[in-house]
Amino acid sequence: MEKTYYNPADLSKFGNISEWQPELGRKFFDYYGEVFKEGALTEREKSLIALAVAHAVQCPYCIDAYSTDCLQKGVDEAQMMEALHVAAAIKGGAALVHGVQMMNKVKEVSM
Amino acid sequence: MGSTTKSLKSQHHNFSDPFYQLNVLQQAGSHGEQFPAFTARLREHGLFPLKPTGTTILQINVGKMCNQTCRHCHVDAGPDRKEIMTRETIQLCLDALQHAPQIATIDLTGGAPEMNPDFRWFVEELSRLGRQVLVRCNLTIILANKKYNDLPEFFRQHQVHVVSSLPYFMASRTDAQRGDGVFEKSVKALQMLNAVGYGKEGSNLLLDLVYNPSGAFLPSGQKAMEAEFKRRLKSSYNIEFNSLFCITNLPISRYLDYLVQSGNYEGYMQKLVDNFNPEAAGGVMCRNTISIGWDGYLYDCDFNQMLDLKVAQTAPQHIRDFNLQVLDERNIILNQHCYGCTAGAGSSCGGETIK
Numbered sequence: 001m002e003k004t005y006y007n008p009a010d011l012s013k014f015g016n017i018s019e020w021q022p023e024l025g026r027k028f029f030d031y032y033g034e035v036f037k038e039g040a041l042t043e044r045e046k047s048l049i050a051l052a053v054a055h056a057v058q059c060p061y062c063i064d065a066y067s068t069d070c071l072q073k074g075v076d077e078a079q080m081m082e083a084l085h086v087a088a089a090i091k092g093g094a095a096l097v098h099g100v101q102m103m104n105k106v107k108e109v110s111m
Numbered sequence: 112m113g114s115t116t117k118s119l120k121s122q123h124h125n126f127s128d129p130f131y132q133l134n135v136l137q138q139a140g141s142h143g144e145q146f147p148a149f150t151a152r153l154r155e156h157g158l159f160p161l162k163p164t165g166t167t168i169l170q171i172n173v174g175k176m177c178n179q180t181c182r183h184c185h186v187d188a189g190p191d192r193k194e195i196m197t198r199e200t201i202q203l204c205l206d207a208l209q210h211a212p213q214i215a216t217i218d219l220t221g222g223a224p225e226m227n228p229d230f231r232w233f234v235e236e237l238s239r240l241g242r243q244v245l246v247r248c249n250l251t252i253i254l255a256n257k258k259y260n261d262l263p264e265f266f267r268q269h270q271v272h273v274v275s276s277l278p279y280f281m282a283s284r285t286d287a288q289r290g291d292g293v294f295e296k297s298v299k300a301l302q303m304l305n306a307v308g309y310g311k312e313g314s315n316l317l318l319d320l321v322y323n324p325s326g327a328f329l330p331s332g333q334k335a336m337e338a339e340f341k342r343r344l345k346s347s348y349n350i351e352f353n354s355l356f357c358i359t360n361l362p363i364s365r366y367l368d369y370l371v372q373s374g375n376y377e378g379y380m381q382k383l384v385d386n387f388n389p390e391a392a393g394g395v396m397c398r399n400t401i402s403i404g405w406d407g408y409l410y411d412c413d414f415n416q417m418l419d420l421k422v423a424q425t426a427p428q429h430i431r432d433f434n435l436q437v438l439d440e441r442n443i444i445l446n447q448h449c450y451g452c453t454a455g456a457g458s459s460c461g462g463e464t465i466k
């Protein structure tokens with residue numbers, strides 16, 4: 001088998017992280033489960049947010065998991081892609097807004 | 112997923128053979144490990160042997176002929192299937208029902224049940240017996256031929272409960288599963304059903320939709336999905352309906368073929384196994400339903416019927432020998448495909464099985 005840093009089969013082993021620190025693992029997964037329950041936001045909306053964040057943090061496990069989760073919750077393709085554009089806009093905007101800092105610095109040290 | 116035009120049977124495909132399918136379901140995965148036996152999971156939760164809770168529904172498959180050839184169909188139905196329930200066998204069903212007043216609901220399925228030449232007579236006779244008739248109408252049949260155009264009115268006259276598949280509220284995923292142009296025709300048919308009162312508040316004419324995933328994933332959240340379907344169908348097409356039933360695709364027949372061909376079989380089975388829910392298992396439909404094949408043989412469910420797994424030998428095998436008391440004592444026949452009915456919130460012909 002080809003060796004890569006990411007193995008899709010590892011996603012289903014996520015729970016194993018509790019083996020070396022059971023208490024913190026349990027707290028994390030309890031919290032995780034609570035976060036995704038319906039609250040002020042629907043489970044569907046939360047899944048779309050998770051999909052966008054998954055792309056922003058570029059986690060292949062999360063992308064697999066929340067692409068499927070969005071499908072399961074009836075999200076359509078256009079909605080999924082729009083969520084990614086939100087992530088992309090924020091990431092792009094986060095890079096570009098630093099352009100102001102760049103401009104400030106250039107002005108500061110220029111004659 | 113894309114539509115096919117021929118049934119697996121007419122292609123002499125391996126997956127048209129129940130024995131071959133059951134063999135695939137028993138095989139070890141690529142890591143050499145077998146999926147745990149379904150019966151063992153039931154035993155862990157005190158549900159084995161699985162017994163009926165009392166039969167109240169008779170699901171009758173009146174034939175495998177259909178005007179559609181859906182990519183996921185567990186019946187392997189299509190225009191080239193000629194198996195049709197005869198009037199004599201229908202009469203045997205009616206005779207059996209005379210002696211089984213506890214069976215309140217008759218669930219007619221196929222194929223497209225309306226293509227059975229004795230369909231209307233059967234519905235009329237069932238109405239006369241005072242039973243609730245449920246028809247699993249694929250919607251497009253209403254537009255398939257002029258002779259079917261009046262089906263909404265016929266259903267209305269007999270207060271038929273209409274249950275129709277619509278895997279998505281857009282054409283993309285619907286047509287991928289059910290064939291090109293099916294969504295557009297389904298929308299027209301739903302509007303025709305609405306026009307005679309189906310799905311309208313206060314009409315007492317029930318129109319339920321069935322959602323099943325167009326791909327290798329599970330359904331989730333029936334209530335939330337129903338709300339989304341209602342919102343989207345109303346705003347885009349002014350369509351109304353009563354309830355949405357979320358159904359999991361079982362790994363048999365054409366859907367099993369799709370899973371294997373697309374490389375999704377192992378992952379899908381693992382998902383079903385990982386999501387085994389004992390509460391859902393307690394409410395499976397085989398506990399209150401008996402399934403009858405087009406030739407009159409008896410099964411625990413429509414899926415077992417397609418795998419040729421007849422009811423246990425301790426019980427009558429054919430409708431001519433129908434004896435509900437003995438049937439309600441039988442052990443239900445189980446196999447690995449049963450994981451499909453017990454995953455997550457459960458799955459049945461009436462949607463989720465958890466309360």
